[in-house]
Amino acid sequence: MSSMKKLINSPESVVSDALAGLAAAHPGLTVDVERRIVRRAAHASTAGKVALVSGGGSGHEPLHAGFVGPGMLDAACAGEVFTSPVPDQMLAAAQAVDAGAGVLFLVKNYTGDVLNFQMAAELLEDEGIESRSVLINDDVAVEDSLYTAGRRGTGATLFAEKIAGALAERGADLAAVAGVAERVNATSRSFGIALGPCTTPAAGQPSFQLGEDEIEVGIGIHGEPGRRRAPMAPAAELAGLAVEAVCADLDFTGDAIALVNGMGASPLLELYVVYNEVQAALKSRGVSIVRNLVGNYVTSLDMPGFSVTLCRADADLVDLWDAPVNTPALRWGA
Amino acid sequence: MSDAHAGDAAGLEVGFFLDWIERTASAVAAEKERLTSLDAAIGDGDHGTNLDRGFTAARAALEAKPPEFPGAALVQVGTTLISSVGGASGPLYGTVFRRTGKALGEAESVSARELADAIAAGLAGVQKLGGASVGDKTMVDVFVPALDALLAGLADGASVDGAFGAAADVAESAARSTIPLRARKGRASYLGERSEGHEDPGAASAALLWRALAESVGGRAR
Numbered sequence: 001m002s003s004m005k006k007l008i009n010s011p012e013s014v015v016s017d018a019l020a021g022l023a024a025a026h027p028g029l030t031v032d033v034e035r036r037i038v039r040r041a042a043h044a045s046t047a048g049k050v051a052l053v054s055g056g057g058s059g060h061e062p063l064h065a066g067f068v069g070p071g072m073l074d075a076a077c078a079g080e081v082f083t084s085p086v087p088d089q090m091l092a093a094a095q096a097v098d099a100g101a102g103v104l105f106l107v108k109n110y111t112g113d114v115l116n117f118q119m120a121a122e123l124l125e126d127e128g129i130e131s132r133s134v135l136i137n138d139d140v141a142v143e144d145s146l147y148t149a150g151r152r153g154t155g156a157t158l159f160a161e162k163i164a165g166a167l168a169e170r171g172a173d174l175a176a177v178a179g180v181a182e183r184v185n186a187t188s189r190s191f192g193i194a195l196g197p198c199t200t201p202a203a204g205q206p207s208f209q210l211g212e213d214e215i216e217v218g219i220g221i222h223g224e225p226g227r228r229r230a231p232m233a234p235a236a237e238l239a240g241l242a243v244e245a246v247c248a249d250l251d252f253t254g255d256a257i258a259l260v261n262g263m264g265a266s267p268l269l270e271l272y273v274v275y276n277e278v279q280a281a282l283k284s285r286g287v288s289i290v291r292n293l294v295g296n297y298v299t300s301l302d303m304p305g306f307s308v309t310l311c312r313a314d315a316d317l318v319d320l321w322d323a324p325v326n327t328p329a330l331r332w333g334a
Numbered sequence: 335m336s337d338a339h340a341g342d343a344a345g346l347e348v349g350f351f352l353d354w355i356e357r358t359a360s361a362v363a364a365e366k367e368r369l370t371s372l373d374a375a376i377g378d379g380d381h382g383t384n385l386d387r388g389f390t391a392a393r394a395a396l397e398a399k400p401p402e403f404p405g406a407a408l409v410q411v412g413t414t415l416i417s418s419v420g421g422a423s424g425p426l427y428g429t430v431f432r433r434t435g436k437a438l439g440e441a442e443s444v445s446a447r448e449l450a451d452a453i454a455a456g457l458a459g460v461q462k463l464g465g466a467s468v469g470d471k472t473m474v475d476v477f478v479p480a481l482d483a484l485l486a487g488l489a490d491g492a493s494v495d496g497a498f499g500a501a502a503d504v505a506e507s508a509a510r511s512t513i514p515l516r517a518r519k520g521r522a523s524y525l526g527e528r529s530e531g532h533e534d535p536g537a538a539s540a541a542l543l544w545r546a547l548a549e550s551v552g553g554r555a556r
Binding site: 057079080081082083084085086087088110111112115116118119141142143147148149152200202203205207220222223224225227 | 370374376377378379380383384387416417418419420421422423424425426463464516518519520521523524525526528
């Protein structure tokens with residue numbers, strides 16, 4: 001069987017090659033390509049600041065390495081494609097960026113990420129470094145029950161990294177920074193729809209097969225099929241589906257921060273079509289978008305599709321959202 | 335000459351454990367594509383690749399720093415899996431081997447019964463970490479009945495070879511029995527009812543480990 005064409009040298013080296021490229025493109029980052037740890041280059045300036053460390057499987061770029069920099073993360077660990085990094089990486093990253101005020105691990109709720117970060121936190125405790133972990137689980141497509149691994153962490157990860165990062169930059173302590181990350185997670189919800197599968201470099205084959213006129217509704221960010229298959233429909237209907245799912249789970253009446261996120265292979269032209277429908281659908285429900293992002297931020301390789309994430313916005317969160325940030329993928333006010 | 339019986343000290347020494355890991359690594363390498371395609375159906379299609387990376391690393395670690403006793407060998411394998419696999423399989427399989435190895439302590443030679451009890455400790459460790467019970471469509475669905483079969487075989491006075499062989503048979507059939515189940519743990523659980531009709535990749539790899547164990551027991555020098 002022929003494999004999908006990819007801009008890679010080999011499936012085995014894709015993560016390392018991409019990290020080497022990240023290092024070459026962004027002198028503001030220190031990249032340990034071998035151990036797959038990305039951190040701020042000018043780390044000396046953060047003495048006494050709570051260190052934010054995240055990480056996860058590769059294939060979701062710019063998440064997480066693209067959000068390392070002043071105002072956001074201190075370090076990110078990259079795993080194999082769609083595979084959690086290992087505890088040794090997280091431990092080394094945390095030790096490298098701890099500035100005496102403790103470490104906050106921001107962890108997307110997937111079994112692998114949870115287990116590896118848990119082990120890393122235990123190892124870090126042995127080293128005498130205090131840490132807290134906040135789980136991000138915003139995806140309403142998964143029923144949060146005894147019968148699942150719980151809701152997946154998706155778009156709200158970006159919100160938590162940005163807002164907790166801003167609070168850490170202001171000198172807040174570990175409990176406060178963890179607290180705001182928990183608050184962002186508790187008041188954020190996401191829902192995603194795929195128009196097609198993605199293809200991991202190792203597999204070389206699409207993650208699932210879809211008919212010409214079919215879509216997957218309620219997808220995650222690992223190329224897994226969604227909760228159900230549905231017929232293709234105009235953007236207005238698909239945006240309506242996502243908004244309905246998100247708002248049915250949490251009342252967003254009032255102000256909200258909105259992310260219309262591309263899954264990796266949908267053009268911005270289409271994402272803006274979706275954004276327009278999302279804001280209109282929200283408006284009719286009494287939700288005003290006070291801040292927004294439109295683009296590819298939490299991706300699933302080359303998957304076509306989108307997700308919608310909302311976060312309830314109060315003055316404090318908006319203020320933290322507006323705080324300066326200077327990372328490869330998010331930059332303003334700096 | 336009949337096989338050693340359960341009451342006898344089977345005398346499993348470090349070489350036996352190295353052989354078990356070697357056979358497991360070979361089986362994982364040989365079945366890599368199958369494990370990956372099982373995972374593609376209900377997960378993200380990398381179980382074979384990830385475990386193969388882990389056992390290749392474990393094999394290299396054992397060669398680089400040969401362990402002196404059985405427990406040390408398994409702890410080393412577990413630690414290497416945790417450091418090299420990632421995902422959920424790394425911590426879960428790593429914990430099985432680490433806890434089993436720790437339970438064996440520093441004994442230079444262990445009996446079949448001592449090994450079975452140590453595997454029970456490994457299983458308890460993985461259940462505590464992952465929170466899975468029988469029926470959740472995970473590796474636990476294989477470990478629990480296979481260990482029961484092993485303990486029953488050893489208690490009944492069956493030959494050691496027979497007891498481990500029966501446990502491997504139970505493991506393989508238990509892996510197939512995950513096909514109709516609905517996943518309640520891990521990434522497959524996101525699919526809800528769409529996870530039904532597929533063999534669990536973690537259960538499939540667990541069966542490889544049990545078969546390799548039975549082969550090492552069958553092939554050991556007496």
